[in-house]
Amino acid sequence: xxxxxxSMLYKLKPISxxxxxxxxxxGHVHFxxxxxxxxxxxxxxxxxxxxxxxxxxxxxxxxxxxQYRTIMAGSSGSLLQLGIGPIVTASIIMQLFTGAKIIKxxxxxxxxxxxxxxxxxxxxIFMIVFEAVPQVFGYLVPSEEFVDTFGNIGAKGLxxxxxxxxxxxxxxxxxxxxxxxxxxxxxxxxxxxxxxxxFTGTFNWYAVDATQAMSLSNPPAGAIxxxxxxxxxxxxxxxxxxGYDIIFLQQPNPMIALIGTIVIFMVVAYLESTxxxxxxxxxGARGARGRYPIKxxxxxxxxxxxxxxxxANISMVALLLYTNxxxxxxxxxxxxxxxxxxxxxETSASGGLAWYLSAPTGVSSWLMPILDPxxxxxxxxxxxxxxxxxxxxxVMVLGSILFAKFWISTTGMGADSVARxxxxxxxxxxxxxxxxxxxxxxLDKYIPTITILSGAIIGALxxxxxxxxxxxxxxxxxxLLAVSIMIHFYEAMGREQMMEMNPVMRGILGGx
Numbered sequence: 274x275x276x277x278x279x280s281m282l283y284k285l286k287p288i289s290x291x292x293x294x295x296x297x298x299x300g301h302v303h304f305x306x307x308x309x310x311x312x313x314x315x316x317x318x319x320x321x322x323x324x325x326x327x328x329x330x331x332x333x334x335x336x337x338x339x340q341y342r343t344i345m346a347g348s349s350g351s352l353l354q355l356g357i358g359p360i361v362t363a364s365i366i367m368q369l370f371t372g373a374k375i376i377k378x379x380x381x382x383x384x385x386x387x388x389x390x391x392x393x394x395x396x397x398i399f400m401i402v403f404e405a406v407p408q409v410f411g412y413l414v415p416s417e418e419f420v421d422t423f424g425n426i427g428a429k430g431l432x433x434x435x436x437x438x439x440x441x442x443x444x445x446x447x448x449x450x451x452x453x454x455x456x457x458x459x460x461x462x463x464x465x466x467x468x469x470x471x472f473t474g475t476f477n478w479y480a481v482d483a484t485q486a487m488s489l490s491n492p493p494a495g496a497i498x499x500x501x502x503x504x505x506x507x508x509x510x511x512x513x514x515x516g517y518d519i520i521f522l523q524q525p526n527p528m529i530a531l532i533g534t535i536v537i538f539m540v541v542a543y544l545e546s547t548x549x550x551x552x553x554x555x556x557g558a559r560g561a562r563g564r565y566p567i568k569x570x571x572x573x574x575x576x577x578x579x580x581x582x583x584x585a586n587i588s589m590v591a592l593l594l595y596t597n598x599x600x601x602x603x604x605x606x607x608x609x610x611x612x613x614x615x616x617x618x619e620t621s622a623s624g625g626l627a628w629y630l631s632a633p634t635g636v637s638s639w640l641m642p643i644l645d646p647x648x649x650x651x652x653x654x655x656x657x658x659x660x661x662x663x664x665x666x667x668v669m670v671l672g673s674i675l676f677a678k679f680w681i682s683t684t685g686m687g688a689d690s691v692a693r694x695x696x697x698x699x700x701x702x703x704x705x706x707x708x709x710x711x712x713x714x715x716l717d718k719y720i721p722t723i724t725i726l727s728g729a730i731i732g733a734l735x736x737x738x739x740x741x742x743x744x745x746x747x748x749x750x751x752x753l754l755a756v757s758i759m760i761h762f763y764e765a766m767g768r769e770q771m772m773e774m775n776p777v778m779r780g781i782l783g784g785x
Contacts (some may be wrong), residue, residue, distance in 0.1 A: 280378065282392050289391040292398075293441075295448040302453055304773045308766075311453040311461065318462055319469075322348035326435050328419030328428055332569045335412040338590060339620045342584035343470055343751035344578070346462035352439030354408070357459050359400035359440050360447060361582040367393055367577070368676075371683045387404045397444050398437075404680070405436040407589070411597050456765050460574070460758040464550075467747045467755035469533065474526045474745020481525060492519060496526040496744050526744045530635055533741035534752050537734070541756040544570055544730065549719060552644050553700040563700060567719050571686070572677035573726040574757040579680075580672040581750055584630055588613075591627035592620060623652065629664045632750065635742025666736040673732025674725055681724045688716035731757075 292655070325331070329350060333404040336342065336349040339356065347356025365391065370376040378385040423431060432495030447458030477495035480487040482687055489506065492499045500520045507516040521528045532632070550564040591613030593600050601608040622628035633639040639658050641649035684696070692713035701707045703713060737751020747755075 282378070282388055283336050285395060286388050286391045286471065289395045292394050293300075293445065294394070295445055295452055297452045297784065304766075304769050307454050307574065307769060312721025314450055314458060315461060317446065318353075318443075318465060321352045321439060321499070322466075324352050326352065326413070326432055327352050328415050330414045330419075331415040333414040335618070337408055337412055337589045337620055338585055341581060341588070341748070343461065343467055343747045344581045344754070345585060346466045348466075352435060353443065354413070354436055355401065355404050355440045355655070357443060357447075357462060358582060358585065359397055359404055360444050360459060361578060362404070362586060363393060363396040363400045365579050365583060365676075366396055368679050368683050381419075384705040396562070396602060398441070401437050401440045402433075403441070403588075404589070405433050405598070407593055409433050409436070411593060455769055456758075456762050458715060459578070461762070463578070463751065464758040464762070465719070467751040470745035470747040471743070471752070471755075472745070474743070474747065475531060476525075489515070489519065489610055492758050494525055496528055496531040499526065500528055522641065524635070524637060525746070527635065527637070527742065530597065530742040530744050533749070534743045534747075536739070537738050537743075537749065538756050541734065542760060543736070543751060544734075545757060545760045548724070551715070552703055553695065554703040561673045562703075564692075565695060565700075567723055569727060570731060570757070571638055571720070571723045571733065572673075572680055573682050573727075574678035574731060574754045575674040577669075577731050577750055577754060579676045580669060580732065581735075583672070584632075584668075587630060588620075588622065589626055591615075591622060600766070609668075629661050630668060632665060632736075632739040632748060634739070634746075634748075635664060639740065662740065666740075670729050670732040673735070674728035677724050677731075681720070686720075688720045689715050690717055690772075691720065726765075 319521045331350050338345050338347070338356070339349065342349060342356075345356035345358045347353040347358070367376070371378055371389070378389050409429045409432045413429075413432055415425075415432060419431075422428070443458075443462070447462075450456065450458030450461060459514070473495070474497065475496050478493050478498040480491050481494045482491050485491050487493065487502070489503065489511075492502050503519050504512070505517050547569040549569075550566050553563045553565055592611065592615055592733060593608055594603070594671045595601060595613055595615050604610060609625075611625050613622045614624035615621075615627075616623045622631050637649065638651060639662050642653065643655045643658050644652045646655055648690050654662070686689075689709075692709040694705075695701070695711045695712060702712055735750040738753050741749060743749050743752045
């Protein structure tokens with residue numbers, strides 16, 4: 274029965290094995306070599322974000338993922354227009370199918386895991402095409418000269434080809450980091466993009482509208498330069514009447530967003546250091562003891578990445594159904610404002626289900642319309658704004674819990690897998706027989722509960738961060754992910770250096 278279930282994937286494996294891939298190193302990769310590849314890939318990533326799609330009319334183009342641009346680790350109009358979206362969405366599909374046992378693969382088995390990774394490349398290619406074609410034929414407009422040269426279909430086909438090549442290169446760079454570098458390429462791309470946006474959002478001294486003279490109605494775009502400019506150019510009366518509102522609440526980059534970003538950083542750093550440590554002893558070396566840490570944020574930031582990618586795709590589908598000439602004509606769902614209503618030229622929903630599932634962008638988008646609906650109206654009543662916040666918060670928390678459970682069960686982080694891993698390293702719990710089943714029962718008291726708790730915490734933090742707002746349009750979720758990623762990267766660097774100094778630790782920590 275199991276063979277029948279996996280036979281289709283194994284039939285696809287010979288095809289996917291022929292696709293370009295990054296070979297795994299045969300032996301141990303030195304720390305300096307890993308760091309070199311991390312730097313090279315990050316430089317290449319930033320270069321690609323500044324290589325714009327050839328033949329694209331930038332003035333007529335709409336960014337479908339504008340609201341989720343930071344999380345998607347891409348750049349609008351560039352080769353990384355799709356960012357990590359296809360990779361993450363493909364991972365969601367494979368994780369869900371594997372976790373639900375629709376695909377019968379044991380990811381602790383090397384052969385099954387190789388099949389999983391190989392077929393994942395085919396799913397990534399499918400998702401690249403699935404996300405690229407609707408954007409190109411609906412919202413990425415080729416320039417007139419490009420259309421005159423290659424024809425309408427040819428011009429759009431060449432843009433799809435550029436998006437395909439850019440997205441697949443990102444996939445290969447992620448593989449390169451995973452096999453030859455440190456950590457995850459996807460995580461590093463998110464952190465790099467968020468760091469760039471936070472820096473510019475905090476220190477950008479150019480006016481919001483660079484074509485107009487700087488004034489109180491057109492102050493510097495950065496949070497700190499804006500605050501300095503307003504204080505220096507306002508009388509005490511002006512400061513009291515409008516100055517504080519400009520500094521603390523007015524978009525872009527209000528000071529409350531900068532304060533919220535700093536608070537998020539400290540909260541996540543504290544939670545990342547919170548853990549339960551189970552005592553371990555080495556079965557063959559008397560006196561050798563250790564501890565197995567189970568972090569409070571055991572599921573890491575993966576549930577939020579997956580949940581954000583899912584919401585981004587829902588937003589894209591809703592926008593296509595409402596605005597696309599062909600899809601809007603589909604009975605019942607086409608052009609249905611209850612699914613999602615979008616104002617002309619906007620990619621963020623203004624109403625409907627898509628609006629309720631969209632992230633609030635700071636307190637001025639939801640809290641002030643609730644407290645002062647006359648001066649801060651966003652087109653919705655206070656009751657609807659409350660419903661929006663409650664629904665978004667609930668979906669993020671529940672969705673992150675579900676993805677946390679799937680992620681832990683399918684990536685070898687469950688109680689049974691961890692018990693076998695500890696057993697293979699020669700460690701055992703003092704006072705218990707050297708039996709992985711006993712160790713599994715002990716871990717079962719902690720890991721399932723911690724998994725649910727970590728998913729709920731990370732989802733709640735992401736939702737609250739979005740509601741508070743951040744500088745640079747990085748989104749609260751993006752900041753949360755960036756802080757968590759940087760902490761994990763720092764810890765991974767520490768483990769790599771430890772294994773470099775003491776080769777015996779490679780076996781214990783899972784190195785080669």
